[in-house]
Amino acid sequence: MKAWLRLHGMAFGATLGRLAHTPFATLLNVLVIGIALALPAGAYALLMNLQQAARGVSGDPELSVFMALDAKKDEVAAIGPRLKAEALVARVEFKPREAALEDLKKNPAMGDVLVALNQNPLPDAYVVRLKSNDGDALEKLAAGIRGWPKVESVQIDSAWVRRVAAAIDLGRMAVLVLAGLLSFALLAVTFNTIRLQILTQREEIEVSKLLGATDSTIRRPFYYYGALLGLLGGGAAGLIVYAALQFMNRGVAEFSRLYASDFRLEFLPAGDLGAILAFAAILGWMGAWLSVTRHLREFEPR
Amino acid sequence: MIEFSAVHKRYPGGYEALKNVSFSVAEGELVFLLGHSGAGKSTLLKLIPLIERVNSGSVIVGGQNVSKMRPQAIPFLRRNVGQIFQDQKLLYDRSVFDNVMLPLNVTGVHPRDGARRARAALDKVGLLPREKSNPIALSGGEQQRLAIARAIVNRPSILIADEPTANLDAGYAAEIIDLFAAFSQVGVTALIATHDANAVARAAAKVKTRTIELRAGELVAGAPA
Ligand SMILES: Nc1ncnc2c1ncn2[C@@H]1O[C@H](COP(=O)(O)OP(=O)(O)OP(=O)(O)O)[C@@H](O)[C@H]1O
């Protein structure tokens, strides 16, 4: 057991030594992996920020329920309690047609037009605040209300928010595809780096086997190397994304000031960053495993 | 300690390197394996740590039938058989000391114990003053002694050496033979391939030895088994 731990320790030490022994090549590999991972990680960070922004702007979603012009007073009044009884509804505000007209008259551009009319063209309306932001539930509720008596039309005020949400979903898919593709880049980089290492250490590996090294003792340092390379690459990706967001924030700050907002791009949360690092390390390990399995087979003696 | 029974070895391509070879080496014996170039000496030695496998017959090492050994057990067999290779197989990208540390590193010996044992082995072959040198800077005889130090550092009970005195002048060769005689005296079982008659004679003058001879892959009849 102690010998086993020591073998691990020695393999890890040898790995660090190997990384430090070729600092330039290591740096290049780390950069390649870092850039490959920074693309999906950065896109993911931007999406998250966009989502956050969309949530901030939309506030609670609203429905406007417009009554038919020929609806009688009691027919209009019956709708209020029915709306309140809906589970999704937070608050209902009745806006009588007279009040709506008064509002409109305050608008100097409209005043003259309205005076010319001898009839109020506006319907009675309910403004309904909702508890949920769930687009599908909203759509279903609106469709239901449209079928109620003397309801002329129902308008979802946050339709554009839903469009943004749909766009974000699409973007998330794109990030996944990108991450999948670029994972292959990481796999390829570790595979090839370790292939070169195995070739340059061919003699040591062969002699070690002759002297009684087990297969796992020989493979172990390469696994560590792959995992460490992936981890460092993941770290580099994190730094690149952080730097890019900081840089973009200068532009965003200017923009936010115009809108009197304190919006700025946030870095990835710690959990997501950890997931990226773990993912990179696992991919590095896998690349190493593939390379070692593929290349050590050719070695004598078996 | 080592027992060959009706061993046949055919290389891929069909060449019959060993034909019906049977002999045994008892514990603590020092046996020389003679034979011309191409007779099959290296082939025979390689069957013991399973660098090559027999086509038929059996090889028993320390009571284990190695021809039936599982692949996972092979490293542990090799740790118990000190090997001196015909081409030495030293690593020239590291010091003399690190070359001797290699068999200890692969078994996970504590570095402090390992360093002590490596220095003891280097001392035994008289190379301790050169521990920091690169093997490339050693003379042929010194390189051969380094190979011996690496072979004995794990304190194996069996030592196999493939032409350890080849290309050495008489003085160096004598040093090497004296080393093997000394190992034999402390109970190490040794099988040494050579075609150096002087070396065999020198060892025989110091300790009890025996010789067996291969000729074109067959043991010469009459040699006591
Ligand atoms: N890997 C191999 N593949 C095919 N043939 C081989 C292989 N190794 C050795 N042989 C053949 O087997 C025969 C015996 O070779 P081996 O190396 O055992 O001889 P040797 O007695 O050690 O000779 P030397 O004194 O020159 O070292 C030779 O004819 C050689 O050509």
Ligand SMILES: [Mg+2]
């Ligand atoms: Mg030979």
